[in-house]
Amino acid sequence: MTQYSHLPFSQVSVEQLQQRLSSGDSIQLIDVREPQEVEIASIDGFVNLPLSDFAAWGNQIHTYFDSNVETLVLCHHGIRSAQMCQWLTEQGFTNVKNITGGIAAYSTRVDSSIPQY
Numbered sequence: 001m002t003q004y005s006h007l008p009f010s011q012v013s014v015e016q017l018q019q020r021l022s023s024g025d026s027i028q029l030i031d032v033r034e035p036q037e038v039e040i041a042s043i044d045g046f047v048n049l050p051l052s053d054f055a056a057w058g059n060q061i062h063t064y065f066d067s068n069v070e071t072l073v074l075c076h077h078g079i080r081s082a083q084m085c086q087w088l089t090e091q092g093f094t095n096v097k098n099i100t101g102g103i104a105a106y107s108t109r110v111d112s113s114i115p116q117y
Contacts, residue, residue, distance in 0.1 A: 011098050027071070030074070033075050043103065
């Protein structure tokens with residue numbers, strides 16, 4: 001059992017993220033970092049929904065994303081994305097996954113061309 005076994009969503013490693021990105025499967029990608037963070041380092045395909053702007057997009061999440069499609073959530077280290085995953089499951093999303101270690105781990109273990117900050 002992982003330390004997150006009590007949570008209503010699962011974790012994926014950055015290596016698993018890389019596999020999912022190259023698979024061509026239908027997945028939804030959400031980055032909850034701030035716009036200035038995304039300017040420094042980003043991964044193609046992610047939609048930026050900053051947690052600080054929750055009031056602007058929170059009520060419209062079901063118009064942006066399909067609650068039945070696999071949804072992977074990214075942040076800097078995995079804390080904010082876990083908060084988002086929790087909230088998404090409360091909104092009826094059925095297949096939500098937190099990217100463990102966030103973009104920092106992705107930069108270290110998968111793609112060193114992505115800057116650290």
